């Protein structure tokens with residue numbers, strides 16, 4: 342449209358708010374979003390247009406019809422009410438995808454927790470005595486049960502667990518830690534910085550590739566409050582290497598009367614060796630070494646809500662619970678419920694691998710994944726989409742088990758219309774949103790990370806993202 346004085350709007354051309362809201366064009370908006378909300382957003386949209394007109398941004402009269410304004414306000418309202426957190430089908434093959442919310446929760450645990458959340462719960466009451474009690478007392482006894490620890494407690498996440506352990510045990514004192522364990526988990530979580538924030542003085546020992554138990558022992562002085570081992574969650578040091586084992590550190594700690602703490606990160610309750618994850622000792626195994634404290638995440642290999650579980654000696658756990666940081670880091674009731682019901686799934690480890698989705702994905706046999714891949718390919722063909730099957734690997738991810746991979750069969754789709762990036766974007770923007778990998782200019786879908794029943798939805802999503 343060419344710009345002439347006659348089709349350019351002036352402030353006087355802006356319609357009245359009340360008239361707009363009462364117009365037929367706005368009826369659907371008012372009906373869907375409610376009168377107050379729709380009126381408020383319409384007022385803001387008119388203000389915005391008034392500024393554009395004043396700034397000579399040339400608003401056309403055709404943009405001020407009730408229909409055009411209804412469309413404009415509709416877009417504003419859709420932005421506000423549209424999905425922010427939305428459901429995602431994870432076909433990336435990364436089981437614990439940090440950007441996709443890490444562990445999907447067990448439906449049974451969520452159902453039980455939601456009932457407690459929408460009603461009142463006995464969060465801080467002992468039902469038998471009617472007296473006040475600790476909010477995490479019940480869940481702690483379950484953590485003790487499944488880890489074999491003498492005592493347990495829980496805070497908001499494992500980063501908080503590390504922080505409070507350091508502060509409660511070693512404020513103003515030395516913490517001896519290997520140079521190989523100066524981990525950055527991501528963001529601003531870097532072990533040396535965490536120590537400083539916790540008030541600890543870091544004493545680095547050994548070399549990047551080799552640290553012996555003697556290196557820790559030689560660094561012990563009157564100011565030493567802790568020997569700390571940190572899981573190298575997201576990297577592996579390979580080649581000419583040596584790392585003091587937890588057993589060796591426990592032996593040094595016992596002899597010199599210094600607590601030994603292991604920041605384990607991912608931490609699995611069940612043994613993952615049968616599924617090919619060979620280098621990860623379980624939490625119960627580590628507790629059994631006699632380590633004074635071990636902490637691990639709730640939403641990594643454990644497969645539960647975001648939380649940081651701390652297990653070990655009762656005297657130290659009591660000290661942590663008395664620390665002022667504890668109140669700031671305590672879990673809310675929904676987390677505690679989710680944790681309780683997830684822990685209950687672990688009481689029988691033989692069924693936990695099926696009941697906990699993260700473990701189900703890890704333990705799914707390669708042959709079963711291949712069968713699912715073949716079935717998806719066959720059904721996609723009916724929609725006119727050609728997918729070839731390739732052997733590949735899935736990852737556990739989430740800053741755990743670096744370098745360990747699970748065999749899988751992926752579906753590779755070379756052509757879904759347009760570039761692979763454009764097709765991947767259409768899949769991400771769909772409902773449900775689908776995330777896959779792009780490799781060698783093709784879309785790659787790993788069925789290992791699909792949850793039960795998602796195959797049909799994935800097929801429908803791929804078919805509707807097709808654009809030839």
Ligand SMILES: *Cc1c(COP(=O)(O)O)cnc(C)c1O
Nearest residue numbers: 498499500572574605606607638
């Ligand atoms: C993941 C991880 C953390 C942080 O745990 P969050 O639960 O993400 O807070 C801390 N230490 C190690 C070794 C980790 O792997």
